Amino acid sequence: MISLILARAQNGVIGLDNRLPWHLPEDLRIFKTLTLNKTIIMGRKTWESLPKRPLPQRHNVIITRQGNLGNDYNNNENIQFCTMDGASQMANGRDCFVIGGAEIYRQFVNICHTIYISQLQQSFDGTAFFDETLLAPFSKRAEKPFPNATIPFTLQFWQKKYTKTRIPEIFNQL
Numbered sequence: 001m002i003s004l005i006l007a008r009a010q011n012g013v014i015g016l017d018n019r020l021p022w023h024l025p026e027d028l029r030i031f032k033t034l035t036l037n038k039t040i041i042m043g044r045k046t047w048e049s050l051p052k053r054p055l056p057q058r059h060n061v062i063i064t065r066q067g068n069l070g071n072d073y074n075n076n077e078n079i080q081f082c083t084m085d086g087a088s089q090m091a092n093g094r095d096c097f098v099i100g101g102a103e104i105y106r107q108f109v110n111i112c113h114t115i116y117i118s119q120l121q122q123s124f125d126g127t128a129f130f131d132e133t134l135l136a137p138f139s140k141r142a143e144k145p146f147p148n149a150t151i152p153f154t155l156q157f158w159q160k161k162y163t164k165t166r167i168p169e170i171f172n173q174l
């Protein structure tokens with residue numbers, strides 16, 4: 001099962017100058033709970049934007065066209081650099097989360113099964129976007145409001161139309 005996971009401003013912004021435009025600890029907690037002990041797939045720019053890397057207790061997969069980037073990490077089994085094809089093959093048949101950024105979401109949205117969105121109720125200036133049209137092949141199956149969060153948001157669970165996966169048990173515990 002391949003899932004996208006993202007936080008998105010009201011105007012579709014997800015990033016600003018290769019960083020998150022906000023600090024939202026309540027969303028980071030949800031991200032950690034969902035992704036812990038899973039494979040996480042990201043673009044090279046998102047990897048470089050992480051304040052601390054790799055993200056611990058997760059298999060970090062980084063997509064790049066630069067074949068030599070992984071050379072410094074050959075001895076770390078939790079870090080793997082690969083091509084888009086390599087990442088798609090690895091994701092097949094495995095529980096994994098695609099964690100961004102914009103370029104990578106756009107390329108995985110066709111093959112993913114579910115999407116977790118923290119939909120912020122505020123707009124932000126930005127340079128990276130997750131366009132609403134990407135959600136056309138999906139339907140929203142569940143949502144949970146966090147009105148008292150640092151920035152109020154709603155956690156949404158989307159599923160590919162005409163498929164039936166159960167809403168994950170963990171969703172209700174978040």
Ligand SMILES: NC(=O)c1ccc[n+]([C@@H]2O[C@H](COP(=O)([O-])OP(=O)(O)OC[C@H]3O[C@@H](n4cnc5c(N)ncnc54)[C@H](OP(=O)(O)O)[C@@H]3O)[C@@H](O)[C@H]2O)c1
Binds near residue numbers: 018049063103
């Ligand atoms: N709000 C959220 O939930 C969230 C989550 C994650 C990231 N973000 C934000 O999103 C922004 C980064 O997004 P981005 O779109 O600029 O970059 P990105 O998607 O993180 O990474 C783009 C890079 O991925 C590699 N790549 C992309 N397509 C590829 C392909 N088909 N084959 C091989 N490599 C490929 C390339 O790396 P090379 O140049 O090395 O070849 C490309 O430069 C940041 O602002 C970040 O903070 C937000």
